[in-house]
Amino acid sequence: MKRVIVYGDIHGCLDEFKDLREKIGIKSGDFEICVGDILNKGPYLGGEMISYLQDHHIRSVVGNNEAKAIKQYKQYKKAGEEYLKSLRAFEIATVLSLRDDDFLFLNSLPLFIKVKNLTILHGGLTPSMDLENLDASLKKEITLIRYLNRELLPIPWSDQENRYKFWTEVYDGREGFIVSGHHPFPKPKIDKYAVNIDTGCVYGGKLTAVVFTVKEDRIDIKNYEFFYKRAKKDYWNSYLKGEKK
């Protein structure tokens, strides 16, 4: 392993993802990992995204959108067509694009991946969470955490008023240097022990990758490099306009 390359939230933006990989110049010996939310909201379907990752040996952690697709696929298999009526158009498209094999792939995605002194996860951590000993009830939280309140507890996305700090600002490095996604910022959010690389490609922003080099069996977390690919359009807002009609 010579380089570790981590990709931000792709959300079905496969064209941008391919372009970004080309820009980086992927070669054998590179270890590629996604921060999750590979599917939903964007132009390419879940099944297509999974095939691409598998064909290119790209790994991923689970994002909240994968967790949702897993749940919806299970329900669909149990209750049939009738269940789909309760879903939004993009969710139906995702569910119908999945084969049983894809479902198994989604189900196998880990909550986090540790590569030496580097950790990849989708959302975030609170100061009291221990990744190796997570209570079952907290597992979902890892994919959802963004801002914390004054007690350093996670708050829902909608609770703007009680936002005290973004979780990366209080993270102390105990789980290694973390690369995460889930909350889009205009550019990567860089803190002492973590970097968030969701730059909102599906919302017309850009897709970000961060590239680390491996030196003497350690990952050099002081000298990483970002690569970007601008989104061709604001896919999600185009979708929302169509949904309203």
Ligand SMILES: [Mn+2]
């Ligand atoms: Mn997410």
